[in-house]
Amino acid sequence: MSRWLKNVFFLCGKEFKSLFSDLTLLILIIYMFTVALVTVANLPTTEVKNASVGIVDHDHSALSYRLKDALLKPYFKKVEHISQEQIDDLMDNGNFTFIIDIPPNYQQDILAGHNPTVQILIDATAMTQASIGSSYITQIFTGEVNRFLKTTNSPTPIKTAVNVLYNPNYSSKWFMGAVQTVGNLNLLTMLLVGAAIIRERERGTIEHLLVMPVRSSEIAVAKVLANGLVLFVVAMLSLKFVVQGYLAIPITNSSIWLFGLGVIIFIFSIASLGILLAVFAPTMPQFGLLCLPVYMVMYMLSGTMSPLENMPQIAQYLTQFSPTTILGSYAKDVLFRGAGLNMVWDDLVKMAALGALFLGIALMQFKSMLSKQG
Template sequence: MLQWFKNVWVLSVKELKSLLSDVVLIALMVVVLSVAIYTVATSISTEVRHASVAVMDADHSVLSYRIRDALLEPYFKPPVEVRREDIDAAMDKGDYVFVLDIPANFERDVVAGRSPTIQVLADATSVTQAGIGFNYLSQIIDAQTRSFLRQQSAATFSPVTPVMNVQFNPNGESAWFIATMNVVSNLTLLAIILVGAAVIREREHGTIEQLLVMPVRPSEIVMAKIFANGAVISVASLLSLWLVIEGWLHIPINGSVSLFSLGMFIYLFSVASLGIWFATLAPTMPQFGLLCLPIYVVMRLLSGSESPLESMPAFFQYITWLSPETQFTQFSQDVLFRNAGLMTVWPKIMMMSIMGVLFLALALSRFRGMLAQHS
């Protein structure tokens, strides 16, 4: 057993030197865990920002002006008053995302309790802006109407006043979620590509024949590739959390980085074993890319990093729990966002470990067959 660990250590050092000497792979790792994360976090937004609003105000009352004045930046641009006959042309050209149609006698009907309506037209080609912005506008109109009625009458408009407390992300900044989840997704891609490339590089360069004449076992070769590449990716991911997430983007990390590191090591063992299995199925690097990239995309889309698992059909919710990326994504959200402890996330760690052992068994089986074929 001691000799097994010695052989794994020597082979791991060899793999580490080979990886660090590959300038292209190191550059890929740096770009994926720094520039790519910053670009995605700052260019993609799931909240309303600077949405253009037009107003057709047929009432010109105190209440209608209060509603218009409540449309503030950075959520909305200053509202522009337009004529009814110009609305269709302006919407066709995409000049406005929202149009508010305030009818005549709106304030008088509100005071009289007649429940008048305000029509909101939304350009749904901007799906995120239209969906979330409509909720913003509904809340603004409701809040301003309630406030106006309180001033008109000594009686309270509603016996219940809801108070909303937003946990973990008080301002609803989508960059906090997108940037952190991109670290998780990108280290998955790096682990699959780097470990798979290490196996295929041995085969294409002919160095696998040198391994065959060495007194080493297939399990030692596989574990060395997993340890060496996993160690480099782990260090790079932690530096990304520290330098890019906290330093560059100023996103706070609420949870334990030590617990996150533990889960990341187990996850990298799982996904690196999956990468070796893919590499044994594909004889060349282009075929390996065609095999692993579609699977990676599906794993990412169903992991909960792009959309909540609860919004998926029940069948996919059950299937995706068998993916180690889903487990690690949920684990990362619990630890980094909600400051969850080991007693909360241990089932996910256990599931990642089980999937890692399964993928390692499959990878070793195929790897032994590949070595036997070369010998």
């Protein structure tokens, strides 16, 4: 056992030298966990933010003022009162995305049981914001009218109070900045470990390893440990200084270290899968063509880009066997909800079991490949 550990230690040193001598690969790693992560987190989203709203209030009632005050930041800017004569010029000049026209006697008609209409004029040149923003306004006004009628009539026996404990403004940057780390880690782990094996084969250095008194398990484990350690350090630094620092996403330090425990097991799982893919691909281009579809399927079905509940039933079942899906769920629980180890230990066990399965198959195939190579 001591000889096995000693061989793994020296082989890890060889892997570090090989990795740090590849400047292009180092730049890619740094880029993926800094510039690329910030870029994805700050991409334009379909959310409505700071939409400009004008209001023409012909009613001047408690209900009309209530509707105006319900349009709050950050979805909408401060609502401005305008006159009927200004509507055409302001819409033509693009001063407002939405102009709301509340008719006279609106509150009186609502209380009388009639169905008066509120006109919403929309600048459709901002197509996405106009479509979603009009839906926002409709929902907000419907809720306000219903609450107004309940307060003026008999009180309801059940009163609902919704409190958003995390991300109260529903900012996509908070979500994407954290979960993008999972996607980048998934891709780079497969690429680095798999590329390390392909590089040995293409450069002919694998023959040097075959004449040395080392086992196939020592070679494979060394590649997992060396490349995994580099990615773990970079990922944790990125989470601390880029996600928590630069993007100002509120993540506690205790959550970061608990997430780091999951990252270690995740890297072990994905690195084992990377070795398995590299065994089946004889050249680097073929490995890339094999690796990218596997990554895309794992990431797109992981629940980090879209909810698992929106997927077909068979996809929901199969994706539970993906380490990316498990880490995505683990990251949400630990980073967003502040879950402790007693609540997420089963995710760690699942990832470790999948990693052991991948590594077992990879070692068998890797040993077979080395024997053929020899």
